[in-house]
Amino acid sequence: MQYPPGCAFLDGQFCAIEDAKISVLDWGFLRSDATYDVVHVWKGRFFRLDRHLDRFFASAEKLRMTIPYSKEEVAGILAECVRRAGFEAAFVEMIMTRGVSPTFSRDPRDAINRFIAFVVPFGWILKPEERDKGLSVAIAETHRISPLSVDPTVKNYHWLDLVQGLFEAYERGARTVILPDGAGNITEGPGFNLFVVKDGRVATPDSGVLHGITRLSALELLTESGLEAVARPVSLAEVKAADELFATSTAGGVMPVTSLDGITVGNGRPGPVTSRLIDIYWDAHTRPDWTVAVRDIPAIETAE
Amino acid sequence: MQYPPGCAFLDGQFCAIEDAKISVLDWGFLRSDATYDVVHVWKGRFFRLDRHLDRFFASAEKLRMTIPYSKEEVAGILAECVRRAGFEAAFVEMIMTRGVSPTFSRDPRDAINRFIAFVVPFGWILKPEERDKGLSVAIAETHRISPLSVDPTVKNYHWLDLVQGLFEAYERGARTVILPDGAGNITEGPGFNLFVVKDGRVATPDSGVLHGITRLSALELLTESGLEAVARPVSLAEVKAADELFATSTAGGVMPVTSLDGITVGNGRPGPVTSRLIDIYWDAHTRPDWTVAVRDIPAIETAE
Numbered sequence A, B: 001m002q003y004p005p006g007c008a009f010l011d012g013q014f015c016a017i018e019d020a021k022i023s024v025l026d027w028g029f030l031r032s033d034a035t036y037d038v039v040h041v042w043k044g045r046f047f048r049l050d051r052h053l054d055r056f057f058a059s060a061e062k063l064r065m066t067i068p069y070s071k072e073e074v075a076g077i078l079a080e081c082v083r084r085a086g087f088e089a090a091f092v093e094m095i096m097t098r099g100v101s102p103t104f105s106r107d108p109r110d111a112i113n114r115f116i117a118f119v120v121p122f123g124w125i126l127k128p129e130e131r132d133k134g135l136s137v138a139i140a141e142t143h144r145i146s147p148l149s150v151d152p153t154v155k156n157y158h159w160l161d162l163v164q165g166l167f168e169a170y171e172r173g174a175r176t177v178i179l180p181d182g183a184g185n186i187t188e189g190p191g192f193n194l195f196v197v198k199d200g201r202v203a204t205p206d207s208g209v210l211h212g213i214t215r216l217s218a219l220e221l222l223t224e225s226g227l228e229a230v231a232r233p234v235s236l237a238e239v240k241a242a243d244e245l246f247a248t249s250t251a252g253g254v255m256p257v258t259s260l261d262g263i264t265v266g267n268g269r270p271g272p273v274t275s276r277l278i279d280i281y282w283d284a285h286t287r288p289d290w291t292v293a294v295r296d297i298p299a300i301e302t303a304e
Helices: A049-062 A070-085 A158-172 A214-223 A234-241 A272-286 B049-062 B071-085 B160-172 B213-224 B234-242 B272-286
Strands: A007-010 A013-015 A021-023 A033-041 A045-047 A092-100 A112-120 A137-141 A176-177 A190-197 A201-204 A229-231 A242-248 A253-260 A292-294 B006-010 B014-015 B021-023 B034-042 B045-047 B092-099 B112-121 B135-140 B174-177 B193-197 B201-202 B229-231 B242-247 B254-259 B289-293
Touching: A013 A070, A021 A137, A033 A049, A045 A272, A045 B242, A049 A070, A049 A214, A070 A092, A070 A112, A092 B174, A137 A158, A137 A242, A158 A176, A158 B213, A190 A214, A201 A214, A214 A229, A214 A242, A214 A253, A214 A272, A242 A272, B006 B034, B006 B071, B006 B193, B014 B071, B034 B049, B045 B272, B049 B071, B049 B092, B049 B213, B071 B112, B135 B160, B135 B242, B160 B174, B193 B213, B193 B234, B201 B213, B213 B229, B213 B242, B213 B272, B242 B272, B254 B272
Parallel strands: A137 A176, A137 A253, A201 A229, B135 B174, B135 B254, B201 B229
Antiparallel strands: A007 A013, A007 A112, A021 B021, A033 A045, A033 A092, A045 A292, A092 A112, A190 A201, A190 A242, A242 A253, B006 B014, B006 B112, B034 B045, B034 B092, B045 B289, B092 B112, B193 B201, B193 B242, B242 B254
8 A cells, every 4th residue: 555645643642654544443434433624734834723623623522522632732733743744735634533442342432532633745626737627527416415314514434425426427527526415405525515606696505514614714705805605505506507616625725616517617717706716715824813833833742 | 442352354464353454544434435244153154154245245346346356265264264263153344445546646446445354253232141121222313324325235334323323312211223214214223124013014124224134034034934024114103003123133133122212112022023033043043055164164365
């Protein structure tokens, strides 16, 4: 197996990325009983780390897991991972798994929860040099897992629906996919939220989706720039009739969608709202209220 | 972390159970993009190994994964794991994960799929000495993940709905849980199928559930014994009005359910159909058409 450069932290210790392994018995694997978050570092600064930490801690609480560190300690671990990896731009993932019951019972209350973190190079769903071309997207037949089954605001690894959707997209010549909810609305794609722009107004689905931090940033930046940008149900018909479509993700920021089910969106180039948002999103990476320098976060005593 | 006794096989080699670890970067973990099967060994014999292998290979094909061994080779690996563990009764798990893309792309087609197997001691949802007491079960508010999102006949690790259901059950004083489908029918519980008995007729849900091998065995054994036993939609109302309820799982076989949402089922003791089925299920563990001795399966050259 090939490993990217990086650094990891598990069992209370920093380690090489190729040594970041979990037991196949961990319920984080055997039951996908886990939650996670991914924050990015850009030009040496974490982007909205506080928001990611808030969501991660809220997710763990909803799953009734106990994170063995404070938010400040987790920030210290993540920053130290980035420093050890030596990256100026990075993906920084924090994970809680249910762990295993020491008595090998089947009861999740008996498990000792586990914290893991790792850092790998920054990754893109759509590379900056491909932005003008944009993403081609298919709408899948496969439905996104319902919030009545799994709370999508708890960031989770239940991706078989998204992976099945990806295979559908590939067969139809598209690069990625959006899943419907089964009630006439769209939800999200593999690792991204979707936005529609119509007559200068912007909307993104309000339920059945991860409340992405890039989604939040897009809503806030659009509102700050004087546009109407809201979270509400978004129908399949609206997506098909949109002037512009764009995706948001930590893995690449704001990404134009220029083709939907083989039909050109707008004029097939990134629209004015999308293009403007891409600029202000990347400009926001120096905002003092949204970013913090990796070097300014102290290392923490983590010996357990 | 505590490890049970056992044996494992990964990366083409047998290893100790505590060394059976996967990279946190494997999409089998990061996307729960994996399928698995669990066959049991009882008194030195695999139970319906052919059926488990058929389902495992079918599941991998549906997920578009390539198992790097033939069914005969997998059987040889599993048997050798059991022999090395030295168990007469065992849980034997075979797993395919998507793996990772060697180029670190996000495309599942680029990934190198991985085969893993491990053997641990036989485990019970309900121990034999607890059979007279039976299981207390709650019906969850949480819905089982829809087959329109994830194909439940592909045995998978998407368990967050089941785990949430377990926590609901614990709060209501029940030991385990059954999830509804959101359309008035019941589906399954964490690791088991459910059967209802009414006026001597037996039914189990036909869709939205794993097609369990113990479920199949129960249907076949009941039919052989002259009872009507069918797979069809089973409503919540039917479950509440049942004369008998029982659960089926590799993890314990046929298990009486004696309490549902705090209300006694029948007279609170295992009913006649359930009790009879328990006997014939365990008797079937010497059937030559359903079982094979571990010692009779040759070891296979597995060096890759």
